[in-house]
Amino acid sequence: DAGVTQSPTHLIKTRGQQVTLRCSPISGHKSVSWYQQVLGQGPQFIFQYYEKEERGRGNFPDRFSARQFPNYSSELNVNALLLGDSALYLCASSLTSGGAYEQYFGPGTRLTVT
C-alpha cells in the first residue's frame, strides 16, 4: 500500500505570496494532521482534520488554513508568506482521531520563502 504522499516536494515563493500544499493519506485513513518543522526543531502541530471537520488547531496565525476533501485528502494554505514560514511541512495520517492512534508521516514539502 502507498504511504502518505505530499506535493510538491520543494517550493520556492516570495514574501507576500500564497502557497497551497497537498496531502493524500494512506488508504482507509480518515484523519490528516499538518505539522511545521523549522530547521533544527521538532515538528509543531498546525491542524488536524477528521471526516472533513477541524479537530484541532495549533498556535499559528490566521494566515494558515486547511481543509479536507470527501476522499480524505487535504490542503494546507498559507497566505501573505513571511520569511519565517520557510520550513518543512509534514502531513500525517491516522486511521481515526485520538491520541492513541499512530500517525504516519509523509516525506514533507520543503518551502523556501525569499
Place this chain on the structure above:
Amino acid sequence: AQSVTQLGSHVSVSEGALVLLRCNYSSSVPPYLFWYVQYPNQGLQLLLKYTSAATLVKGINGFEAEFKKSETSFHLTKPSAHMSDAAEYFCAVSHTGANSKLTFGKGITLSVRP
C-alpha cells in the same frame, strides 16, 4: 498542557555500543508516548509507541523504550548501535481527547562512529 524534554542535542556512540536517548514528559493526564526517527531529507518514521499497556515497549530495528511514571521518562535504548542508526530522533506525547495532536521534543541527533 503537555511537553517533552530531550536533553542534549547530539549523542555520539561507537558502532556496537549501547544507545541511550533520553526523553522526559510533562502531562496533566495519562500520556501516550512515541519515538520517531527522521533520516536526512525524509519524513518521520514511527519507531514505537506507549499506550498504557506494557511499560516496556519494543519497536522496530531493535529499539525499545521503558515508560517510568515515577520519573516521567520514556528513554529509548538499543543494545548495539549500527551505522544505519545515525539519524535524528524525536520523542512525542499525545493524550486521550478529540484530536491527535502530537507535541514533539526538539530532537536528538545520533552519530555512530565506526
